Amino acid sequence: MKLLHHFGKYVLLMKRAFGRPEKYTIYYRQSITEINSLGIGSLGIAAIISVFMGAVITIQSSFNFTSAWIPLYAVGLATRQGIILEFAPTIISLILAGKVGSSIASEIGTMRVTEQIDALEVMGINSASYLIMPKVLAAVFINPFIILISMFLGIFGGWLFGILTGVVSSYEYIYGIQYQFKPFGVTYALIKTVVFAFIITSVSAYHGYYTNGGALEVGRSSTKAVVYSNILILVFNFLLTQLLMS
Amino acid sequence: MIEVHNISKSFGDRNILNGVSFVFEQGKCNLIIGESGSGKTVFCKCMVGLLKTDGGTVLYNNRNFTSMDFYERKEIRKEIGMLFQGGALFDSMTVEENIIFPLSMFTNKSLEEKRDRANFCLSRVNLPNAASLYPSELSGGMKKRVAIARAIAVEPKYLFCDEPNSGLDPRTSIVIDELIKEITYEYNITTVVITHDMNSVLEIGDNIAFLYKGNILWKGNKEEILHTGKNELIDFVYATKFLKEFRKKIVK
Ligand SMILES: Nc1ncnc2c1ncn2[C@@H]1O[C@H](COP(=O)(O)OP(=O)(O)O)[C@@H](O)[C@H]1O
Ligand SMILES: [Mg+2]
Numbered sequence: 001m002k003l004l005h006h007f008g009k010y011v012l013l014m015k016r017a018f019g020r021p022e023k024y025t026i027y028y029r030q031s032i033t034e035i036n037s038l039g040i041g042s043l044g045i046a047a048i049i050s051v052f053m054g055a056v057i058t059i060q061s062s063f064n065f066t067s068a069w070i071p072l073y074a075v076g077l078a079t080r081q082g083i084i085l086e087f088a089p090t091i092i093s094l095i096l097a098g099k100v101g102s103s104i105a106s107e108i109g110t111m112r113v114t115e116q117i118d119a120l121e122v123m124g125i126n127s128a129s130y131l132i133m134p135k136v137l138a139a140v141f142i143n144p145f146i147i148l149i150s151m152f153l154g155i156f157g158g159w160l161f162g163i164l165t166g167v168v169s170s171y172e173y174i175y176g177i178q179y180q181f182k183p184f185g186v187t188y189a190l191i192k193t194v195v196f197a198f199i200i201t202s203v204s205a206y207h208g209y210y211t212n213g214g215a216l217e218v219g220r221s222s223t224k225a226v227v228y229s230n231i232l233i234l235v236f237n238f239l240l241t242q243l244l245m246s
Numbered sequence: 247m248i249e250v251h252n253i254s255k256s257f258g259d260r261n262i263l264n265g266v267s268f269v270f271e272q273g274k275c276n277l278i279i280g281e282s283g284s285g286k287t288v289f290c291k292c293m294v295g296l297l298k299t300d301g302g303t304v305l306y307n308n309r310n311f312t313s314m315d316f317y318e319r320k321e322i323r324k325e326i327g328m329l330f331q332g333g334a335l336f337d338s339m340t341v342e343e344n345i346i347f348p349l350s351m352f353t354n355k356s357l358e359e360k361r362d363r364a365n366f367c368l369s370r371v372n373l374p375n376a377a378s379l380y381p382s383e384l385s386g387g388m389k390k391r392v393a394i395a396r397a398i399a400v401e402p403k404y405l406f407c408d409e410p411n412s413g414l415d416p417r418t419s420i421v422i423d424e425l426i427k428e429i430t431y432e433y434n435i436t437t438v439v440i441t442h443d444m445n446s447v448l449e450i451g452d453n454i455a456f457l458y459k460g461n462i463l464w465k466g467n468k469e470e471i472l473h474t475g476k477n478e479l480i481d482f483v484y485a486t487k488f489l490k491e492f493r494k495k496i497v498k
Contacts, residue, residue, distance in 0.1 A: 016316075022351050022352070023350070023351055023352075026350060026351065110337070111336075111337075114332060114334060114337075115330045115331075115332055115334040116334050116335075116336055116337070118291070118296050118330065118334065119328070119330060119334040119336075121295075121296060121323070122294050122296065122323055122326055122328045122406075123323060123324075123326075123347075123348045123351065123352075123400075124319075124320040124321070124322075124323035124324045124326075124351075124352070125348075125351055126316075126320075
């Protein structure tokens with residue numbers, strides 16, 4: 001019942017957020033700013049995590065593929081599939097939900113409790129659209145690039161640490177990552193990324209926008225934003241996999 | 247002119263406003279006074295539509311604001327300047343950007359013109375050198391003054407000020423009161439000031455509503471308020487022992 005109430009409120013907020021903008025130039029500029037802060041600001045952490053994720057998948061697979069029947073290039077193959085299909089789009093999106101989601105919720109939540117949103121409204125500005133739309137658009141635009149970079153770095157990390165630890169040779173790894181490569185895997189990952197980007201930004205904005213109270217509640221909204229974004233990412237990951245892969 | 251007819255507002259089972267009516271006149275400083283927690287801010291937010299009322303109507307120069315949808319209200323809101331109790335400046339923007347912001351949203355002025363307007367408004371509130379500072383670098387009083395500058399930048403027809411001089415030293419307080427008075431008379435706007443400060447009441451109170459337990463218990467102006475016979479208002483006006491003694495001397 002409460003879930004339904006939240007869902008309805010969320011849908012109404014999104015409807016307002018995607019209403020006609022007051023002035024396109026300002027929204028455009030705002031979106032560019034958000035691309036910088038949400039996107040470029042997340043590159044560092046996404047890069048580091050991707051490299052080590054790739055490394056761990058490579059090493060783990062090599063430990064587990066001990067049978068003589070499994071060729072060594074399977075390590076490269078496993079890393080590629082793991083990174084492209086799940087680790088880059090899903091894990092990195094979960095990480096971004098933590099970083100971007102909490103920052104969006106606390107930014108908008110603070111604006112709510114310090115009456116900055118009221119100030120926007122009284123000026124005659126559609127605060128939902130001004131605050132939320134540029135963030136959603138920015139993330140939907142920039143996250144696919146982050147995920148592509150993450151895929152590349154993950155596979156690169158597997159190669160680098162595979163060689164450094166000696167579990168796989170460069171030749172076999174590279175053969176493995178090219179083995180029966182289907183570009184649809186990347187498309188599938190990017191579709192998920194776009195959906196996740198929408199979930200992260202809109203759900204976090206929702207929690208920030210309806211913060212009620214003071215600084216304490218801003219903290220709570222920020223936590224809720226991350227928790228609900230994560231849950232929804234996992235649920236939609238399941239649904240999209242069923243839908244796109246079957 | 248803003249006419250308020252019979253508006254009521256409750257939160258859960260707590261009645262804050264019980265059918266309040268009042269006429270806020272153009273070219274005058276209209277005051278809403280009352281103890282803290284009496285619902286002054288709620289009253290004000292109901293008038294500008296930030297809170298949904300349970301009943302009643304608000305008319306801006308005979309335009310029924312209450313029955314309008316979001317987009318119709320927008321047109322009226324462009325004519326409203328509002329100073330919030332806490333200032334409500336945009337943290338992510340400098341003082342100048344704060345003031346320019348509403349102009350950028352709704353006018354096609356060049357940056358040059360907007361900056362001129364911002365500087366003019368800042369000098370009006372006596373803060374000529376604050377343009378490039380961020381709100382976090384300002385004192386409470388400076389924030390209030392920037393907020394006033396932002397509110398008047400759009401040349402509003404209706405100006406709302408929620409406790410413009412709470413937390414200010416007496417001298418700055420007087421400067422702000424005088425500023426509000428000047429702007430009101432000069433541009434012939436409808437000004438609504440919320441206050442519980444008797445100095446302000448006596449300085450700018452052209453038309454006063456005393457809010458008490460969800461109703462307007464008394465209406466009048468700054469001369470009349472000193473000679474009121476209402477006990478609740480007497481307690482508000484002559485709050486201290488000293489003033490109570492003083493009252494005995496001026497009221498026969
Ligand atoms: N959003 C809200 N939810 C519940 N109660 C509120 C809300 N806003 C104000 N109130 C209550 O309304 C009463 C009047 O508040 P307010 O108008 O802020 O007083 P003041 O006259 O000091 O401005 C207070 O008792 C306050 O607790
Ligand atoms: Mg108040």
